[in-house]
Amino acid sequence: MDQPAQGHNGQLKALVERIENVNEQIKELTDDRGEIFQEAKSAGYCVKTLRKVIAIRKKDPNARAEEEALLETYMSAIGDVA
Numbered sequence: 001m002d003q004p005a006q007g008h009n010g011q012l013k014a015l016v017e018r019i020e021n022v023n024e025q026i027k028e029l030t031d032d033r034g035e036i037f038q039e040a041k042s043a044g045y046c047v048k049t050l051r052k053v054i055a056i057r058k059k060d061p062n063a064r065a066e067e068e069a070l071l072e073t074y075m076s077a078i079g080d081v082a
Contacts (some may be wrong), residue, residue, distance in 0.1 A: 037050070037051075
């Protein structure tokens, strides 16, 4: 393993502290997201469906359209079309 030279100890400590700070920010944001989902649930929204909507919106529109077309083709092929 690489061993930092004595002069780099300050840099190493700064990097570790930055990572720790980012980890704390991630935890706080995750907690905030959980609170938002809880708020949505309290307002009567289905959290499972809300998560799916968010995942769909994250996709590239062309990839999403292709996925939807394939899904429709497969559903039609098995005779399960609503």
